[in-house]
Amino acid sequence: MARVVSMRQQLLLVNYHYVRDPHAYPYPGIHPISPDAFAQQIKLLASKLHIATPDEAEAFLLHGKALPRDSVLLTFDDGLVDHWETARNILDPQGLKALFFVCTRPLTEHRAVxxxxxxxxxxxxxxxxxxxxxxxxxxxxxxxxxxxxxxxxxxxxxxxxxxxxxxxxxxxxxxxxxxxxxxxxxxxxxxxxxxxxxxFCARTYMDGAALRALEKSGHRVEAHTHDHRPVTRLGAEEEKLMSGHVRALADVLGRKPTWISFPFGRDWALPQDPEAFCRRYGFAIGVTLKGTWVKPENAPYALDRINTNEVEQVVSERNVAVS
Ligand SMILES: [Zn+2]
Structure with a gap:
């Protein structure tokens, strides 16, 4: 398909983990963004960028379909119950759609990551x-x-x-x-x-019914491996664990996942050949946790993505670059 997008157009992938009260625990260990701070960040992003749906982002990345303007895709890793609350309380009332990357071990074995x-x-x-x-x-x-x-x-x-x-x-x-x-x-x-x-699993992770409900309301649920081990450390178990993960997600969702978020997302945790890895398990898009903006010319197998605490800086740098 012909690329119809302006080469200047760009997409920012932003990642969230825990979204909960930072004062809920006596000791450090969980470093969440609070629901209020999250809502503020969404407001900031919406004031500067188009908040793309997962479908819009996928069409841009795979088929070069133009976005309305520079855009951001909201992504949540690990399948935490926090994300269910966030979707219901903050995203859904604003009609915003996001992408949720989940591990399947809690679903199939009731064992935690x-x-x-x-x-x-x-x-x-x-x-x-x-x-x-x-x-x-x-x-x-x-x-x-x-x-x-x-x-x-x-x-x-x-x-x-x-x-x-x-x-x-x-x-x-x-x-x-x-x-x-x-x-x-x-x-x-x-x-x-x-x-x-x-x-622990029941109070930490979304269950199959929650994941299906997310998809039903226009969000997307995608792959994050069986047990969150870096894909570089799966060794001889890679085929068994990855195929099982894809099958387990397909059982829950009624379709095969097409995106994967590589656990940890840094160089040491990325497959040596991301394209070959993605193709092996049927993924069209892979995302990391490094870099900044995604451009239409980027190959979709190890895409840049930033963390919530990098948002303000990246968004303000864009303003400087434009003005
Ligand atoms: Zn993760």
């Missing part, structure tokens, strides 16, 4: 207690693992805002422990906190 267990445990557990509980849940060979001098330095450099001992435990969890070990340990920690994993 490790990264969300970590966020919640950190936000609700006193840091020394968190450290002790984690160590107690680790298998022996990891429990006694001391960080080397290099690892200790890397930990302090990576988590500059944390106390040294907290930085070290975060580094151990995020960079050294195998994913399966973190998964089992954090489930054990939930149990210690008296929370069943099925219960």
């Amino acid at each position: 490790p990264v969300h267990k970590i966020h919640w445990l950190r936000a609700t557990t006193e840091p020394d207690r968190f450290r002790a509980d984690l160590l107690a849940e680790l298998p022996g060979e990891w429990r006694g693992r001391k960080l080397t001098d290099d690892e200790t330095r890397a930990a302090h450099a990576t988590y500059i805002y944390d106390r040294p001992q907290d930085a070290e435990i975060k580094y151990l969890m995020n960079f050294l422990l195998p994913e399966e070990v973190v998964d089992v340990a954090t489930s054990g920690m939930l149990k210690r906190a008296g929370v069943s994993e099925a219960n």
Whole structure:
């Protein structure tokens, strides 16, 4: 199909994770945007740009169909219950449509994604207690693992805002422990906190009925992998996990997903060949979490996308560039 779009036209993809009260937790761990701040940000975006529907964005990206003007697409990652509230309370009353990228493990296994267990445990557990509980849940060979001098330095450099001992435990969890070990340990920690994993899922994630209701009201639900592991770390399980994820989403939605948001979205977590990866599992569009504006000439397999806290800067820079 001929590209009919002006080469100057551009699309901004914006990503949101937690949208909830930032003061709901005693400790840091969950860094949400509040519903009020979200509503304000939507107002700012709507005053400067067209808020594109997922269908408009897809037609622009895949077929070069012109947008009314420079536009923004709102995207939400992880399938959190927050997004159901946000859609119902803030987007729907304004007739705005968004795209929701979800993991399927909570839907098919009633088991949580490790990264969300970590966020919640950190936000609700006193840091020394968190450290002790984690160590107690680790298998022996990891429990006694001391960080080397290099690892200790890397930990302090990576988590500059944390106390040294907290930085070290975060580094151990995020960079050294195998994913399966973190998964089992954090489930054990939930149990210690008296929370069943099925219960945790029920209050953390949207269920199939909510996802179908979103689609029915004009939003789109798309892929974010089975359990949020970076696609670069799926190894021999890639085919099984990705095909299962696509099948599980198709079961819920009654159609195959066509977009994927790569978990973590940074270079280290992106497939080496995003086009080949997307084609393997039937995706037409892949999105990252880096960069700024998407131009019509960009290949659609690893598209730029910004975070909510980058919005003001990116939008104000555009004004400067135009004037
Ligand atoms: Zn995510």
